[in-house]
Amino acid sequence: MSDLTKEQQTELEAAAFRRLVSHLRNRTDVQNIDLMNLAGFCRNCLSNWYKDAADAAGIELSKDASREIVYGMPYEDWKKQHQQEASDAQKAAFEDNKPAHG
Template sequence: MSCSDDQTAPNDALDTLDDAVVAAAFRRLVRLLQHRSDAANIDLMGLAGFCRNCLGDWIAEAGDMDKEAGRAIVHGMPTAAWKNLHHTAATPEQLARMEESMAKNP
């Protein structure tokens, strides 16, 4: 799985938000994803074109850290531990939805 690059539009309204507001909303999103372990990454990828790993990768890139450190922040634990607890093998249908969804990303 690969996450899309940042493709912000000029004069994006998000850029006008206070950093504290953005941080609070982001933390709420991450905590929801930590709580909703029933929402599989493959399904998130199939619906929205991003998943927990993508968020972790974006944190790592923005914070100049390695991907595992960023992903562990989003998972709330090391990635290997999260996978042991919550990961199931993707079905061919889930993989096809993910590929179709990812093709829509910028």
């Protein structure tokens, strides 16, 4: 590892997270199932990990609130505006490659 202080590392990680979230918000054409099939995680996973971190820190944060942080709007609104029905091929690929992360 480099000579970064713990504070510098945390600041850089937070900046990288914010950039990833911004990128995912702008790439509404990329469906969650495609992210899952290609990368093994999606926007929902990211929001779950955010909530897990809040829980571990003793910070109360609802699932809906963590999703809104990642999606930039209520999840149901995002789904209505951007989510497409998954194809049979996408569903089959998901079943074949379903990640086993929590």
